[in-house]
Structures are given as C-alpha cells and as structure tokens.
Amino acid sequence: MVADVAGQTKTAHFFYQLPHDRRRPRALITGDKAFKAFTASVASIVVLIIGLMAYYLYLGSQPSIERFGAGFIVWTEWDPVKGIFGALPLILGTLTTSAMALLIALPLSLGVALALSEYMPKRFSNVFSFLVELLAAVPSVVYGLWGLYVLIPFLREVVYPPIRSSLGFLPLFSGPIYGGGVLTASLLLAIMITPIMSAIMRDLFALTPSTLKEAAIALGATKWEAVKLMISYARSGIVAATILGLGRALGEAMAVTMVIGNKFQLLPSSLFDAWYTMAAILANEFIEATDELHISALINVGLLLLVINLIVLICARLIVWRYLKVVGGIMRE
Amino acid sequence: MERKSVALVGALLIVIVIASVAIWYFMAPPTTGQTGQGPTTGQGTSPPPQTTKEISINGAGATFPFPLYDKWISEYCKARPNVKINYQPIGSGGGIRAHIDKTVHFAASDAPLSEEQLRRAPGTLHIPMTIGAVVVVYNLPSAPKGLNFSGEVLAKIFLGEITRWSDPAIVALNPGVQLPDEEIVVVHRSDSSGTTYVFTDYLSTVSQEWEERVGRGVSVSWPAPRAIGAKGNDGVAATVQQTPYSIGYVEFTYAMKTRLPYGKLMNAAGEYIEPNIESIKKAVEYAAVELPRGDESWSTVSIVRSVARNAQARGAYPIVSFSYIMVYKELSTLPGMDEDTARVLVDFLWWCVHDGQNYAAGLHYVPLPSSVVKLNEDTLKMITFNGQRVLRG
Numbered sequence: 001m002v003a004d005v006a007g008q009t010k011t012a013h014f015f016y017q018l019p020h021d022r023r024r025p026r027a028l029i030t031g032d033k034a035f036k037a038f039t040a041s042v043a044s045i046v047v048l049i050i051g052l053m054a055y056y057l058y059l060g061s062q063p064s065i066e067r068f069g070a071g072f073i074v075w076t077e078w079d080p081v082k083g084i085f086g087a088l089p090l091i092l093g094t095l096t097t098s099a100m101a102l103l104i105a106l107p108l109s110l111g112v113a114l115a116l117s118e119y120m121p122k123r124f125s126n127v128f129s130f131l132v133e134l135l136a137a138v139p140s141v142v143y144g145l146w147g148l149y150v151l152i153p154f155l156r157e158v159v160y161p162p163i164r165s166s167l168g169f170l171p172l173f174s175g176p177i178y179g180g181g182v183l184t185a186s187l188l189l190a191i192m193i194t195p196i197m198s199a200i201m202r203d204l205f206a207l208t209p210s211t212l213k214e215a216a217i218a219l220g221a222t223k224w225e226a227v228k229l230m231i232s233y234a235r236s237g238i239v240a241a242t243i244l245g246l247g248r249a250l251g252e253a254m255a256v257t258m259v260i261g262n263k264f265q266l267l268p269s270s271l272f273d274a275w276y277t278m279a280a281i282l283a284n285e286f287i288e289a290t291d292e293l294h295i296s297a298l299i300n301v302g303l304l305l306l307v308i309n310l311i312v313l314i315c316a317r318l319i320v321w322r323y324l325k326v327v328g329g330i331m332r333e
Numbered sequence: 334m335e336r337k338s339v340a341l342v343g344a345l346l347i348v349i350v351i352a353s354v355a356i357w358y359f360m361a362p363p364t365t366g367q368t369g370q371g372p373t374t375g376q377g378t379s380p381p382p383q384t385t386k387e388i389s390i391n392g393a394g395a396t397f398p399f400p401l402y403d404k405w406i407s408e409y410c411k412a413r414p415n416v417k418i419n420y421q422p423i424g425s426g427g428g429i430r431a432h433i434d435k436t437v438h439f440a441a442s443d444a445p446l447s448e449e450q451l452r453r454a455p456g457t458l459h460i461p462m463t464i465g466a467v468v469v470v471y472n473l474p475s476a477p478k479g480l481n482f483s484g485e486v487l488a489k490i491f492l493g494e495i496t497r498w499s500d501p502a503i504v505a506l507n508p509g510v511q512l513p514d515e516e517i518v519v520v521h522r523s524d525s526s527g528t529t530y531v532f533t534d535y536l537s538t539v540s541q542e543w544e545e546r547v548g549r550g551v552s553v554s555w556p557a558p559r560a561i562g563a564k565g566n567d568g569v570a571a572t573v574q575q576t577p578y579s580i581g582y583v584e585f586t587y588a589m590k591t592r593l594p595y596g597k598l599m600n601a602a603g604e605y606i607e608p609n610i611e612s613i614k615k616a617v618e619y620a621a622v623e624l625p626r627g628d629e630s631w632s633t634v635s636i637v638r639s640v641a642r643n644a645q646a647r648g649a650y651p652i653v654s655f656s657y658i659m660v661y662k663e664l665s666t667l668p669g670m671d672e673d674t675a676r677v678l679v680d681f682l683w684w685c686v687h688d689g690q691n692y693a694a695g696l697h698y699v700p701l702p703s704s705v706v707k708l709n710e711d712t713l714k715m716i717t718f719n720g721q722r723v724l725r726g
Contacts, residue, residue: 077554078554079553079554080525080550080551080552080553080554081547081548081549081550081553081554082548082554148568148571148572149571152575153575156575176516176518176559178518178561178576179575179576180561180572257523257564258563258564258568261561261562262523262561262562262563262564263555263560263561263562264554264555274560274561274562276562280523283524283564284523284524284525284552284562284564285524285525285552287423287424287426287427287524287525288424288425288426288427288524288525288526288527288551288552289426289525289551289552290425290426290429290430290444290447290450290551294552
C-alpha cells in the first residue's frame with residue numbers, strides 16, 4: 001500500500017512539473033480514453049467467452065447431468081453400448097500423467113533456462129534459445145507421431161526392460177511392457193511442456209537485475225550461490241511458467257491418446273500399463289458418437305475438464321500467494 | 334506479478350479460444366453455402382447436367398470411404414468444370430447429424446440410420462456406395478501368415494478368456510503350426526469408428542457371451558485385461574507391428590497397404606476364408622437378396638448377420654459391411670436446393686454407382702456387385718424435386 005501511494009504521488013509530481021501540461025492536445029487525451037475503452041472491452045470479451053463456454057458446456061451435458069448427477073464423477077465404468085458413463089478413471093489418469101509430466105519437466109526446464117541464460121556463451125545461447133522456442137511451436141500431433149513411431153519402440157526395447165529388472169520388486173515397475181502407457185505418456189508430455197516452460201524461465205532470468213548477482217558475487221558468493229539467489233528472486237515467475245506447462249499437459253489430447261494405450265480402468269497395474277485421460281477420450285470418441293447420451297457424457301467430460309483446470313489454476317495461485325507472504329526472502333517490487 | 338498474470342491470461346485465452354472453436358465446430362454442424370469456384374471455361378463436356386450454371390454440392394460424413402469419394406469427385410468434376418463438389422470427412426456420426434439437420438446435400442455413413450434417427454429424418458434414402466471388410470491382423474514372430482481363426486475363438490481372445498497363443502483352442506484350428514507360449518496382447522480402436530461397429534457386430538453374432546457382456550457399437554467397453562487402444566486404423570496397424578504377440582483388427586484396405594500378416598476366418602459353411610476382393614464381394618452377393626428397398630428402413634441390415642446365418646454362403650468372408658450415402662427422397666425440402674443442383678446431385682450419384690465403381694479396386698475398395706447396383710438404380714429413380722422425378726428416361 002505504502003509503495004502504491006508513494007508511486008502515485010511521484011507520478012502526480014512528475015506530471016505537475018511538465019511545462020506543457022495544460023496545453024496537451026485533446027486528441028491525445030481522447031486517444032488515451034479510447035485505448036482504455038479498447039483494453040476494457042478486450043478484457044471483458046475474455047470473461048464473456050468463459051461464461052459462454054461454461055454455459056454451452058453445461059447445456060450440452062444436461063442429459064448426462066440429469067441422468068448421472070454427481071455419480072458421473074465417482075463411477076468407474078464407461079460403456080457406450082449400455083449407456084453407462086462414469087469419469088473417475090479419466091480424472092485420475094489426467095491428474096496423474098500431468099503431475100508426473102510436471103515433476104519431470106520442472107527440473108529439466110529450470111536446467112535448460114539456467115544453462116541458456118547463465119552458463120552458455122552468448123552466441124551459442126542465442127541459437128539454442130531459438131531452437132527451444134521452435135520446439136514449443138511444434139504441433140502436438142507431430143509429438144504424438146514421434147512418440148508412436150520413435151519413442152515407444154525405444155522405450156520398450158532399451159529403457160523399460162532394465163528398469164523393470166532392477167526395480168521390478170516395486171509394484172509400480174512390474175507387469176507387462178507394451179511400450180505405450182502411463183509412464184510413456186508422462187514422458188512425452190514432459191518433453192512437450194519443457195520448451196515452453198524453459199523459454200519463459202530463460203526470459204525471467206534474463207530480466208533479473210544484474211546488480212543482484214553482482215552484489216552476491218562481490219560478497220563472496222560462488223556462481224552457484226548467486227544462481228540460487230536468482231532462482232529465489234524469480235520463483236513467482238517460475239511458478240507461473242509451471243502453471244502454463246500444467247495447463248498444456250492437462251488439456252493435451254492428440255499426443256497423449258497416441259501413446260497412453262487408451263485403456264479405461266480405475267488404476268493401471270503399473271506405470272507401464274495403459275490408462276486414459278479426459279482430453280484423450282474426447283479426441284477419440286466425439287467424432288463418431290451418435291447416441292445422444294454418449295455425446296452428452298463426452299461434453300460433460302469437457303465441462304469437468306474446464307472445472308478441474310480452474311481448480312488447479314486457483315490452487316496454484318493460492319500457493320504462490322501464500323508462499324510469497326510466508327517465506328520472506330527477496331521480494332520483487 | 335504482471336508477467337505472471339499476463340502469462341495466466343494468455344494461457345487461459347488460448348485454452349478458451351481453442352476449446353470454444355472446437356465446441357462450436359462440434360455443436361454446430363458444418364454450414365452449407367460454400368463459395369463456388371468460377372469455371373475457367375463454360376463448356377460442359379458431358380450431356381446429363383444441361384446447365385453451365387455454377388453448381389456447388391456439399392456432402393459430409395464417413396472417413397472410411399473418403400479416399401474413394403475424393404477420387405470420384407475429382408474424376409466427375411474434371412469433365413464438368415461448372416460443378417464443384419465438396420466432401421468433408423467429419424465422421425459417420427457427424428454425417429448423420431448433418432443429414433438430420435439438413436445442412437448438407439448428401440451425407441455418408443458406415444452405419445445405416447437407426448429407427449430413432451429415421452424418425453427425425455423421414456424420407457431418407459440409403460444408397461450403399463462401397464464395401465468395407467474388417468481383417469484380423471497379428472504379430473507373431475516366427476509364426477506363418479494366414480493363421481486360422483473362428484468367430485468363437487476370436488470372441489474369447491477379445492473377451493480375455495483365451496490369454497495365450499498356445500491355448501488348445503487356437504492350436505486346434507491350426508494343426509501343425511508351432512504357436513508360442515506367450516500372452517496375447519489385444520489391440521483395439523480407441524476412437525469410435527465404423528470398423529469397431531462391424532467387428533463387434535460380428536463378435537456379437539458369433540458369441541452369445543460377447544453380445545451379453547459387451548454388445549455392438551462404434552465404441553464399446555473392452556473387457557480383455559491385456560488390451561491397448563490405438564487411434565485410427567494406422568494407429569492399430571502401427572501398434573500391432575511394434576508389439577510382439579499382439580492381435581488387432583483393421584479395415585481391409587489398410588491391411589492390404591501394410592505388410593502385416595492377417596488371419597483367415599471360418600464362415601458359417603465351415604471354410605477358412607482369406608479376405609480378398611472376391612470373398613468380400615461374395616458375401617455381399619449372398620446378403621443382397623434380403624436387402625430392403627432404398628426408401629425403407631435399413632437399420633437392421635447387416636451383411637455380417639446375413640452371412641453368419643447362411644450355412645450355404647460358401648466362399649464368403651464373414652466380416653463385411655456397406656458404406657452408405659444418404660439423401661432425401663424429396664430434394665426440395667433441403668434449404669437452398671434448386672432443380673439444377675438436384676439434377677447434378679442425382680447424376681453424380683448415378684455416375685458413382687456405375688462408372689465410379691471402376692476406380693474402387695485400384696484403391697483397395699470392393700466394387701458393388703450388380704445386384705446392389707440394380708437396387709441403387711431403383712433408389713435413385715425415386716428421387717424427386719417438387720414431386721417431379723429428377724431422373725428422366
């Protein structure tokens with residue numbers, strides 16, 4: 001608050017001192033107002049779109065909601081022939097694969113971003129940053145095809161067998177290896193979200209004031225200690241980048257469906273087993289669905305996906321705020 | 334903080350825009366009224382459509398016959414520069430929805446209209462345009478091509494009751510073949526598809542247990558514990574190819590294009606039949622005698638069931654189905670339809686049923702037998718515009 005007030009008085013003072021203040025052309029002021037109106041209307045379109053979308057999803061899923069009610073979220077059967085639809089396995093599959101992908105992608109993208117902004121010579125890092133940004137723009141179906149034809153055979157032949165033989169005593173790493181499955185989907189998702197996360201994080205690190213680093217090093221900190229300081233300085237931005245990645249992982253349909261095995265079951269027998277996600281079932285079944293209730297159940301899954309996204313985003317924001325308040329350290333602004 | 338909210342709003346915006354576009358796309362059927370491309374020259378080379386007016390026809394539906402329809406359209410329009418036909422392969426379900434909503438001039442579907450759908454689209458004519466068949470493919474290192482399967486054994490494999498390749502039931506069908514003692518991995522379609530409908534229709538016909546536990550549908554609940562779902566015919570083919578000891582099913586055209594070994598199936602006559610154009614055509618010929626008229630309900634038509642019931646159907650491959658084009662009997666009920674367009678539409682369909690069939694085999698589709706061509710001729714003659722027959726003479 002104090003900072004705000006101080007800022008305001010400073011701004012007012014600044015304008016007051018302008019000699020031409022009173023003779024500012026009217027056009028400039030109208031332009032200002034017009035721009036304000038423009039931004040306001042654009043912002044309200046966002047709200048409008050969310051509202052409309054939620055409304056139409058609700059409308060479309062009405063038959064399913066009337067028929068199944070809250071049972072839709074807890075039932076574990078999906079049988080279009082008999083008209084029984086429950087989405088719990090899909091919800092679990094979506095949350096699990098996204099969480100695992102995030103767990104893998106977070107350290108990976110932090111490392112990439114730090115390497116690009118701190119450790120690499122400038123001329124290399126420019127090229128590499130460009131490549132990372134290029135990866136972020138690859139369409140998901142390309143990742144999916146690559147996963148199906150390259151990643152799956154590689155994982156099944158080279159990576160998974162030693163994992164199973166060494167860690168097979170854990171139920172997580174036992175059971176048959178198909179190639180596709182929960183772990184493959186999570187890995188592919190991690191590969192997909194790493195570029196976008198690391199591109200944002202690299203920008204964040206580039207924006208941290210160099211005085212911060214210089215001061216730390218002047219005080220005798222090693223490079224690693226200075227970098228730790230930078231990470232702590234940029235952490236709210238890192239969380240934002242992570243949320244972006246999470247959003248993409250939760251909603252990814254095409255690539256996931258091509259590698260996850262699409263098996264509708266409550267829990268897979270191991271990480272090598274097949275599973276299913278909400279977005280994947282939409283991509284799979286919407287096109288040829290003819291039965292009213294089936295279509296409605298699929299739209300209901302879409303509505304659930306929106307709600308879950310919303311909940312995850314709110315939770316993430318709460319965590320950020322709480323984290324910033326409780327843990328002191330260096331604050332921006 | 335600002336960066337974060339910008340990023341957040343950006344992410345939300347992208348998600349929302351994509352989702353809303355997808356929803357609009359799926360909820361609102363494709364609109365008609367495409368802009369017709371201007372003809373370069375006004376001269377028509379073929380007599381039937383006696384107009385040089387620009388005609389634009391819209392169709393939508395099944396993806397399975399799309400390569401064939403695409404070929405037909407380009408061949409048909411090559412000789413008629415004033416005609417533009419636009420076919421969108423949005424899936425059979427989408428095709429049926431577009432037909433009911435009357436947003437297309439013709440719709441295509443791998444399944445006939447159900448009774449309920451027919452009530453919402455009265456006056457629909459079914460025109461079987463081409464034939465599909467489902468082929469069982471497998472990946473058994475060291476085992477030969479052309480393993481024998483029976484419907485019952487296939488149903489048990491997909492139910493998860495037969496779990497090993499060395500199961501006595503499979504061995505009994507393949508005397509002298511060394512089958513590995515490995516667990517079977519079932520590969521099925523994860524996307525809803527006409528291929529799955531035909532395959533589950535077959536399993537339901539040959540196995541009481543399958544019919545009770547699973548049933549028939551474009552997507553079903555697969556009971557086998559060791560199963561993976563793959564997207565599309567190409568996804569199933571790739572997964573079978575990559576997964577040793579797996580078994581799956583793909584569209585005939587697809588099995589021909591890939592080098593996967595496929596199985597022979599026992600038919601009601603007790604023979605093991607290899608899927609090929611001859612054996613598939615034969616199945617349609619046996620089924621053709623009990624087909625309804627084009628303006629009747631086709632909801633119960635199933636070549637699979639006709640062949641399975643008929644112990645005399647020698648040489649007929651058992652998992653075969655039609656792919657349909659559907660039009661309204663009275664074309665003037667479609668919004669924006671005029672007489673010239675109606676005439677070109679019927680002429681195009683007539684051409685597909687006759688000349689078009691010559692292009693089928695080259696693309697691994699099975700051409701219609703003459704009995705079905707005759708049936709379609711009668712159907713096309715029923716089409717009217719403002720009560721007047723469109724096909725004259």
